[in-house]
Amino acid sequence: xxxxxxxxxxxxxxxxxxxxxxxxxxxxxxxxxxxxxxxxxxxxxxxxxxxxxxxxxxxxxxxxxxxxxxxxxxxxxxxxxxxxxxxxxxxxxxxxxxxxxxxxxxxxxxxxxxxxxxxxxxxxxxxxxxxxxxxxxxxxxxxxxxxxxxxxxxxxxxxxxxxxxxxxxxxxxxxxxxxxxxxxxxxxxxxxxxxxxxxxxxxxxxxxxxxxxxxxxxxxxxxxxxxxxxxxxxxxxxxxxxxxxxxxxxxxxxxxxxxxxxxxxxxxxxxxxxxxxxxxxxxxxxxxxxxxxxxxxxxxxxxxxxxxxxxxxxxxxx
Numbered sequence: 001x002x003x004x005x006x007x008x009x010x011x012x013x014x015x016x017x018x019x020x021x022x023x024x025x026x027x028x029x030x031x032x033x034x035x036x037x038x039x040x041x042x043x044x045x046x047x048x049x050x051x052x053x054x055x056x057x058x059x060x061x062x063x064x065x066x067x068x069x070x071x072x073x074x075x076x077x078x079x080x081x082x083x084x085x086x087x088x089x090x091x092x093x094x095x096x097x098x099x100x101x102x103x104x105x106x107x108x109x110x111x112x113x114x115x116x117x118x119x120x121x122x123x124x125x126x127x128x129x130x131x132x133x134x135x136x137x138x139x140x141x142x143x144x145x146x147x148x149x150x151x152x153x154x155x156x157x158x159x160x161x162x163x164x165x166x167x168x169x170x171x172x173x174x175x176x177x178x179x180x181x182x183x184x185x186x187x188x189x190x191x192x193x194x195x196x197x198x199x200x201x202x203x204x205x206x207x208x209x210x211x212x213x214x215x216x217x218x219x220x221x222x223x224x225x226x227x228x229x230x231x232x233x234x235x236x237x238x239x240x241x242x243x244x245x246x247x248x249x250x251x252x253x254x255x256x257x258x259x260x261x262x263x264x265x266x267x268x269x270x271x272x273x274x275x276x277x278x279x280x281x282x283x284x285x286x287x288x289x290x291x292x293x294x295x296x297x298x299x300x301x302x303x304x305x306x307x308x309x310x311x312x313x314x315x316x317x318x
Contacts, residue, residue: 006052007045009070010077014040017074017121032106036114040081042097047080047187048073049311050209054191054202057304068129068194072139075125076187079147082118085111090158093235129194142189142199146182153177160242164266171247172211180210205302209315212295215288216318218245222276223285237275240266244291249284257282292316 018037025033048070055069087093088101089111095101103111126143130136157174159165185206189199221236222245236243246265250258260278264270279285299312 005066006048006070006073009066010045010048010073011041013070013074013125014077017078017125021117021121032102032110032114033117035102035105036081036118038099039084039096039102040078040118042099043077043080044314045073045077046311046315047076047183049307050184050206051076051187051191053305053308053311054188054197054199055195057308058192058195058197060195069191071125071128072190072194073187075122075129075143076182076190078118078121078125079143080183082115083150085115085118087154090154091235091239091241129190135193138193139190142186142193143182146186149177149181150179153179157242161240161266164240166242166246166250166265168244168247168251171242171244174242175211175214175244176207179214180207183213184210201304202302205299205304205308205312208295208298208302209312212292212299212312212316215244215291215295216316218243219285219288219292219318222272222279234272234276237265237272238268245279245284245288248287249279249282252282252284252287253278254282289318292318 014037018033018040022030022033051073052069084096085102088096089103089108093101094104101111102114106114122143126136126139129139153174153176156170156177160170160174185199185203188202188206192199192202218236221233221243224233235241236245246261249261253261257278261275264275264278296312296316299316300309303309303312
C-alpha cells in the first residue's frame, strides 16, 4: 500500500490553512506564522499515515475520496505541533528538528500564541472528515479522550520530575498517557471510524509503536539522533526528566553509580556528557534498546500490512 498520496494531501491541506490564517493576520505576525508553518510541515506525518493505514486496511475502495482521511491526519498533526511548542517551552529546548525552537526565535508569549493558533485549526479540520453528525461526534469524543490523557501524562511527568520519581512504572505510565492514546491509537481509531471498522483491532500495534518510539526518543536525547544531527542532546538530563533511560540506569546502577546519578541528574551546571557516561556504564542504554526491540517485535506481529511495518521500523529507529 503506497502512502505517498496521503503525505501530499495532508501537506496541501496544511498549506491552505496556513495561507488563510496568514492572509487575515496583521503583518507583524507573518514571521511567527511562517515559522509555525515550517514546524508543522517539517514532521514525518506519522499520525496521518497511521490514520490512513487504518482507513485503507478496512477494505476501503481504492477509488475512495482521500480528502476526509487527509483532513483527519492534518488535524492530528496540528495538535501534535502545538504540543511540541509547549513541550519545548517546558523543557527549555533550544532546537527542534534541526531549527531553533519558537520561544527562542520569538518571545515566550508569542510561542504560546502560535501553539494556540495550531490548536485552533483542529476543529475545522475535523469538520471536513465526514458529513455524518454521529460520526463527527464519535471522532470528537476519541480526540477529546486522547488529548485529555496526553495532558494527564504531561502533568504526571511534571509531578515525577519535581518529586524525582524515576521508577520504571512511572516512566512507562507517562509514555503510555502522553503518546499511546493520541499519537498512535487515536489516529488509527479515528481512521477506523471513518471507514466504519472496529478500532480495537489496532490497540496492540498502536501501544507497541508508541512505547517503543518514546524509548527511542529517550536514547536520541541522550546519545543523539542520526536523522537530526543538528539537534542538541542532553535536555532530558539537564531538566531531570523521568525517562525510561534514567529509570533503567538507577535500577541497574551500583551504589556508587546511583549516588553520582542522584547528585548530578537534573543539575543544569553539570555537563550532561558526564551524566551520560555514568548512565552508559550502568547498562541502561542496552536495557532501553531491548525494550525497543520487544516493542518492535510486538508491532510487527500485529501489523496488518507492509506500510504498518514500515511505520513501526521508522518510529522505533535509534
